[in-house]
Amino acid sequence: MIRPTLALSRRELVRFFRQPERVIGSLAQPLLIWAFLGAGFTPSFRAPGMEQLSYAEYFYPGVLLMLMLFSGIFSTITLIEDRAQGLMQGVLASPAPRMAIVFGKVLGGIAIAMLQAAPLLIAIPFIGLSVSLGSLFWMLFGALVACLGFTAVGFLIAWNMESTSGFHAIMSIFLMPMWMLSGALFPIEHAPGWLWALMIVNPVTHALTLIRTPLYHAPGQFLADPNYWMAIMIAILWALGCLMLALWRVNRVERGAFISA
Amino acid sequence: MTDPNIATAVVIERLKYCYPGGRRQPPRMALDGLDLSIPRGAFFVLTGPNGSGKSTLFKILCGLALPSSGTISIHGCDLIASPVDGRRDMGVVFQRPALDKHLTVLENFRIHARLYDLSESLFQMRLKGALPWSDLEGRLHDRVMTLSGGLARQAELVKVLLHEPTLLLLDEPTAGLDPGGRLAFMSTLLRLQKRRGVTILMTSHIFAEAERADLVGILRHGKLLALDSPGNLSQRLGEEILVINCDQPELLAQALSNPSGLRIQIQDHELRVQGEGLLLLMENLLKEHRQKIHTLSIKQPALEDLYIHLTGRDLARDEEEESR
Secondary structure, three states: OHHHHHHHHHHHHHHHHHOHHHHHHHHHHHHHHHHHHHHHHOOOOOOOOOOOOOHHHHHHHHHHHHHHHHHHHHHHHHHHHHHHOOHHHHHHHOOOOOHHHHHHHHHHHHHHHHHHHHHHHHOHHHHOOOOOHHHHHHHHHHHHHHHHHHHHHHHHHHOOOOOHHHHHHHHHHHHHHHHHHHHHOOOHHHOOHHHHHHHHHOHHHHHHHHHHHHHHOOHHHHOOOHHHHHHHHHHHHHHHHHHHHHHHHHHOOEEOOOOOO | OOOOOOOEEEEEEEEEEEEOOOOOOOOEEEEEEEEEEEEOOOEEEEEOOOOOOHHHHHHHHOOOEEOOEEEEEEOOEEOOOOHHHHHHHEEEEOOOOOOOOOOEHHHHHHHHHHHOOOOHHHHHHHHHHHHHHOOOOOOOOOEHHHOOHHHHHHHHHHHHHOOOOOEEEEEOOOOOOOHHHHHHHHHHHHHHHHHHOOEEEEEOOOHHHHOOOOEEEEEEOOEEEEEEOHHHHHHHHOOOEEEEEEOOHHHHHHHHOOOOOOEEEEEOOEEEEEOOOHHHHHHHHHHHHHHHEEEEEEEOOOHHHHHHHHHOOEHHHHHHHHHO
16 A cells, blocks of 8 residues: 555655746746736735735735645646556556546645745735744645545546546636635625525635635634634635545445345 | 466456446446466467456456455465455566656666565666566666657666566557567567576467467457467367458358358458358359459468457348347
């Protein structure tokens, strides 16, 4: 179990670094979106109760979350081609447990996402925030849970999907809205009722809470807050639940229809 | 555990696979009670028209699908109940490439070794043993996408040899290769069979390949039509075949079917006739139907002819069905 998992997650990393355009794209895109949206919205962003907050600062945890979303998408989209023609055929025919495919994707995805997060983390002081090591740890923990969740959801969608264009369709109507409605772009507090309801049941909202809170509070403060623990519970439940589903899905082998008599 | 001394490598019994079908499609029986056993160390080629169930059988054998019913045992071990033991003995070469083309040859090999739980030192040792079966030396650090079609196929073979399988499954492994590459690949397989005693199960549409096998199976509608050595199969047709190439084989066939005792088959623009007195028949044909005939030839039956004979459209039976 361990050898196949490590080999498959290592493959994700090697593939990532071997495609320079992917490295540059995945690093530059969140930074660009952050810089452009941040600069553009800052003059008109006046959320009641957070008047002293610039949009660039507000949007920061959302960009980190977006990075996790894209990491999940990129690492699982390859599955589609890989199964029909590619390495995955050989994995399925080998004695290695099929679960290694899920764990390999998740581990590889997390490793890549954490590497990509580094430039963003370095940017923290430039938006005028200072974050203790303890807070940084809890922020990364939130990012990790989100990455696990997105990778598992992506896996569930990509497994058994025939074409990458189908994946893109699902991505734009399902995965992207999960991110948009997490409080990444605008605060949940003043959203209209129906939107607020959608946002509050969105597990990603709670994953974002895990990333946002440590930016402004010391670990001693927020760890005493039951709301923070609630967010941890919901986010972990979502991530582990999807991981379980993915593990169950990958273990199911196509079976011939039952024939009577 | 699998039994290393068992005499049959693969035993398939009453294997059925049914595709469920949908709202507009009726369920389709891809394998219909297939029985097949392959002796250890044999070179077995499975052939049959498209849609005969070859791919479904292959999918089940390599663990990508489970049958509706029936059993398969690999070296005495139930493949469906305990797939892991059987798979350890198996090496699978898929029709479509199963290598990551962004990785180097060596990186692909290493992943394969890890999937079979080989340590790094064991991997290096096995690699030394497997590489001479190919022309890949010196290309190990090249990315797979830079390899030629033939070399890429060799890489697939070396990859599956790393875990020293005693049963090789290959799904049309030579499809897309040029004749030289195909010949070289086949020779390698034959040598593997001779020297390592590997049992080979291969699907193929190329009869030149089937002629070199120990055992040939012809599959149609999910059942075995024939299973024998290529020599015996060719002999089954026995007599020579008169092959007539013409525009309207149906008309000509009607003209021929008056004197009975002839077996007639139509395949596209070809009329194939077997029976007594072919020479006399030829004479008559040229006398009366010269304008309709492009070419005429008498040939010795080969495996391909048996295949056409067994799977092709049988005129006599078609007519029988129509008259009902």
